[in-house]
Amino acid sequence: MRVQDVMSTRLATISPEHSVWHAAQIMLTEHVSGLPVLDDAQALIGMVTEGDLLRRSELGTPLGDGGVQERARAYVKSRSWKVGALMSAPVLSIDEDAPLSQVAMLLGLNRIKRLPVLRDARLVGIVSRADLLKVISAGGPDAEIRGDAAVSRALRARLEEAGAVLRRQPELHVAAGRVHVAGTMRSQEEIDVVRMVVDSVVGSGFKDDLTVVKEPR
Incomplete structure (x- = not known):
């Protein structure tokens, strides 16, 4: 614009x-x-x-x-x-x-x-x-995305778009309308980014197994 x-x-x-x-x-x-x-x-x-x-x-x-x-x-x-x-x-x-x-x-x-x-x-x-x-x-929530394949594509596209602030991508599984996101991220802030992205697509009802990787001392 x-x-x-x-x-x-x-x-x-x-x-x-x-x-x-x-x-x-x-x-x-x-x-x-x-x-x-x-x-x-x-x-x-x-x-x-x-x-x-x-x-x-x-x-x-x-x-x-x-x-x-x-x-x-x-x-x-x-x-x-x-x-x-x-x-x-x-x-x-x-x-x-x-x-x-x-x-x-x-x-x-x-x-x-x-x-x-x-x-x-x-x-x-x-x-x-x-x-x-x-x-x-004038904006608002995106139209509801239906179907596992469509949801998966939308999530992957949004997460790739957020790649500038994510040092690694999470594991993403979509099956029978259920979204599961997992993996070890490099910081809590990056976990917050992933959660925000997933929530913006499917809402808060997703399974969340994200953790912060422990850096070796």
Whole structure:
């Protein structure tokens, strides 16, 4: 799945010359928590968010305990009436054909809620944490797999897929609708992976004889 598949294309934007109060009104009206800031050429130059507005002097927010330069910057951000003075810049963005895994990584690492989406350096959308949650919520359990052969194939495929975190594969037996998984794994964490995989395919009613191998001293 790509960014363009989940992003919002209904965009509320603002100019750096607009007032902070106007930005707050747009956020309230449009029910958004951040606005892309565009210059006269419609190029993305920053983002203004609820977090930026929470540092305003109208709320009595203190300047902090940083050095003189840091406090001076905080003073301007908390009192200037222009969006351009308190917006975050340069702004982190993402291309519309990027995978959702990249979105999740950037949002998590940078502790932000949204990313402007670009096409040929032009703003075309916004992708947010909420958009990723919609992808997750649209999922659900796989359809029930019937027949020993089908169950065995599904389990082996899932376990091979988990091979990146399994140093050895368990023994797997499927007969008369009963699943038996056995073998010595290299760690409890790897046993947990196998149990999760089997449970996701057949549920909790399987015979479990997995053990952790004892390493020689």
